[in-house]
Amino acid sequence: MTFSGKVEVIKQEKKGPGIFRLDLDAPEICGEAMPGQFVHLKTTDRGYDPLLRRPFSIYDLDRQQGVLSITYKVVGLGTGILSGRQRGETLEIMGPLGRPFSIFEEDRRVLMVAGGVGYAPLNFLARLLQKKNVEVEVLLGARKAEELVGKEDLELLGISAEVAVEEGSPRGYKGRVTDLLERKLKGHSFHRLYSCGPCSMLEQVARLSRQCSLPGEVSLESIMACGVGACLGCAFPVKVDPSSTADNDQSIQAVEYETRYKRICVEGPTFSLEEVF
Ligand SMILES: Cc1cc2nc3c(=O)[nH]c(=O)nc-3n(C[C@H](O)[C@H](O)[C@H](O)COP(=O)(O)OP(=O)(O)OC[C@H]3O[C@@H](n4cnc5c(N)ncnc54)[C@H](O)[C@@H]3O)c2cc1C
Numbered sequence: 001m002t003f004s005g006k007v008e009v010i011k012q013e014k015k016g017p018g019i020f021r022l023d024l025d026a027p028e029i030c031g032e033a034m035p036g037q038f039v040h041l042k043t044t045d046r047g048y049d050p051l052l053r054r055p056f057s058i059y060d061l062d063r064q065q066g067v068l069s070i071t072y073k074v075v076g077l078g079t080g081i082l083s084g085r086q087r088g089e090t091l092e093i094m095g096p097l098g099r100p101f102s103i104f105e106e107d108r109r110v111l112m113v114a115g116g117v118g119y120a121p122l123n124f125l126a127r128l129l130q131k132k133n134v135e136v137e138v139l140l141g142a143r144k145a146e147e148l149v150g151k152e153d154l155e156l157l158g159i160s161a162e163v164a165v166e167e168g169s170p171r172g173y174k175g176r177v178t179d180l181l182e183r184k185l186k187g188h189s190f191h192r193l194y195s196c197g198p199c200s201m202l203e204q205v206a207r208l209s210r211q212c213s214l215p216g217e218v219s220l221e222s223i224m225a226c227g228v229g230a231c232l233g234c235a236f237p238v239k240v241d242p243s244s245t246a247d248n249d250q251s252i253q254a255v256e257y258e259t260r261y262k263r264i265c266v267e268g269p270t271f272s273l274e275e276v277f
């Protein structure tokens with residue numbers, strides 16, 4: 001069930017320039033949330049600007065302690081205000097929302113590809129898959145080394161991560177994360193790919209995974225108003241097999257696709273790669 005109410009800030013931590021991790025005391029959400037789902041946060045309780053809530057993927061959660069974490073980048077007014085919220089303050093929250101990533105019990109090796117703060121929904125997924133003894137490899141990309149998200153947390157988990165930094169980094173590949181992906185997919189033995197990041201990156205990810213018939217899922221972002229399917233503000237074109245009646249059917253084949261619109265907040269934010277690119 002979706003919780004809507006106030007929760008307390010436990011910790012706000014700066015992880016890099018403009019990048020923060022926020023821990024919230026939210027046991028009502030922690031009980032049910034799954035990787036890929038998001039929360040909708042009202043960033044201010046002082047007035048109406050910004051009026052609308054802002055969506056953030058669930059980065060991590062501790063079900064026993066009831067602690068929910070998000071990792072976010074400051075891009076505008078709402079995230080700017082959020083970065084100033086302190087321990088002990090309260091925030092209005094709604095969640096968990098959206099469709100989680102699909103988890104396939106038969107998968108033994110998966111690859112994750114993240115662009116910057118796009119790593120956010122993948123962290124929770126990586127933790128869960130690791131508990132299920134699935135081998136997880138992660139490719140992390142960013143424009144600058146200090147914009148890389150998740151590296152330290154992956155190291156703590158003992159998960160192998162390769163880094164691509166467009167402007168160069170002594171600890172990784174200089175270039176795009178999709179270059180690393182292209183190399184990684186040569187003669188690969190992965191069962192599935194999960195990705196989140198800028199749309200241009202996801203299009204490349206889809207092209208490369210299609211070339212080697214590797215199925216995958218992505219988490220999409222859009223500007224959201226209601227977050228619960230009512231305003232249609234987050235509608236996104238998807239390819240649908242008209243002969244299939246199932247929503248988000250994982251077995252969509254390359255037939256005569258129809259374009260339909262789905263709401264990222266309800267039918268997403270996770271979609272199969274084949275469906276969206
Ligand atoms: C399902 C979902 C999960 C998300 N998870 C995370 C997360 O875990 N961490 C994180 O840092 N961000 C995440 N985002 C993006 C985050 O919601 C936006 O960065 C945030 O809403 C911006 O609010 P703002 O008030 O700071 O910016 P605004 O002042 O509203 O906008 C500032 C600028 O950013 C652009 N912008 C705003 N929202 C988005 C967006 N969603 N995509 C692209 N451009 C946008 C605006 O067009 C504008 O140019 C997620 C978005 C969605 C839809």
Ligand code: FES
Pocket residue numbers: 223224225226227228229230231232233234235263264265266
């Ligand atoms: S944000 Fe309103 S329908 Fe998705």
